[in-house]
Amino acid sequence: MNHQEQERFSRLYEKHLKTLKLQGKAQKTIEAYARAVRRVSSYFDCCPDNLSPENLQDYFADLIETHSWSTIKIDRNGLQHFWKFVLKKEWEWVEIVKPPKVHTLPDILTPDEIQMIISATRTDRYRVFLLTTYSMGLRLGETLALEVGDIDAKYQRVHIRQGKGNKDRIVPLPDLTLMVLRTFWITHRHPKLLFPNPNGSPETIRQATGPMDRGGVQQAMKAIVAQCGIKKKSQFTPSATVLPPISWNRA
Template identity: 30%
Template structure:
């Protein structure tokens, strides 16, 4: 932020009413006050006597504050002997341009190992010690097979990419994952959820997630410029594995989006929070949970089930599996084929032999 002539100001991170905010301190200056008021989400605190703004990356950059670094909070709890290893681990994740979600998962999982071994150098761990740690995770901590897989992946990254010792991880067995089928919601129930969601932004989120089979991260990452109403295509940028793709925009949602745009006036992202920043993943998940409650659907499912339902319902309509693969952005057709096990159209036509006998 550029200073008006002869005006001194500084910004710092604060906690206000339980929220992370950026406080901007300056001597009374009419021009600067006007400029602060124009920042989306700016508020005046009577108790602190200061203007404060939402804490997000754009505002941090604007007010010359350090960008939040994922994994930094774990460092203080790690023994000094292993802090250099943890920093090297985090640096390598950033250098390899892993997604922020992956960096968060890997740093948290790797930190769990470092907390436990305390002053033992992680570089000196043997295969047997790593196996003992994973047994501890399974038998004592009662972690699921999927959670243990995440921990193995995190450890594997350190030995393979940071230490250049891939042979160590090759000797570690992986627990067999349960063959879970995707959870699907009936089309009538989805219709009920959409109808009973009156908030236009929330309705649009649900319709896009189901109507295009999007991951929740893809929904909140949509920019206004990603929607092409002429070609009825949507550009999905930087999806899983950093792959872009195009998918079809359902015709029924176009008038909804146009009305939403006029009412909400988003600036950059299609869905923005009250502060003007990108809409949060947790907020979108909460929208889904509330829609389940309103529609009185008693199912233990998350918003990702809308993506599963999209694929399953297309398959039941007779859509070629290879087209579904492209729409979902799957690299391997095997990932898409799991929906063939969920689709019920043909299976429901099978008559049980019990129905064929007289008794």
């Protein structure tokens, strides 16, 4: 896009981010809806404010070929927000794209599969991360966000903050998980984070401002699952029931 269009897009994009924040959207939602606007702008190489319904139909027809319906739905919602709250235009989404309603059950790992994955993990921080995630039925982002102050060792419980739907909850803390977390924390002694960014010297890690990289955890998980020969897709689906005791043998 030319310089004038780029400036117009930047103004509208910043307004898009502002309206999302003012509506109290979760950070992941903000990122997804922002990505939707960037993607359609990149596709047409122009500011998307003058795109017609026909343009958007062509765009989504191509997007369906390379992305899941889940992504299509998120992008549709992101663009709908952009049209309604930024451009102040009507959004006839039914006529543009309508993802099918599909009700599927997630793949739940069995206790034996979880034990296999943890045993096959050779990097300590990932082993501790996976044990923590599965033993307490957490989501990936919830484990990454854990802080020292969230652990109540006396009553063996953990305060999960801003989980799905931006809701807090309390979950039981198994004996083994508490022991392993204590041992792992001693290796970095970060004053706040349980899983700080591990890059750099010990002093750098103690001063890290953020947790381990989400993408790095996901890639490590995929590699371990492939190594174990597990074909299920939803490896980070929280367990629906309390797991039986998991053995912990240091790699």
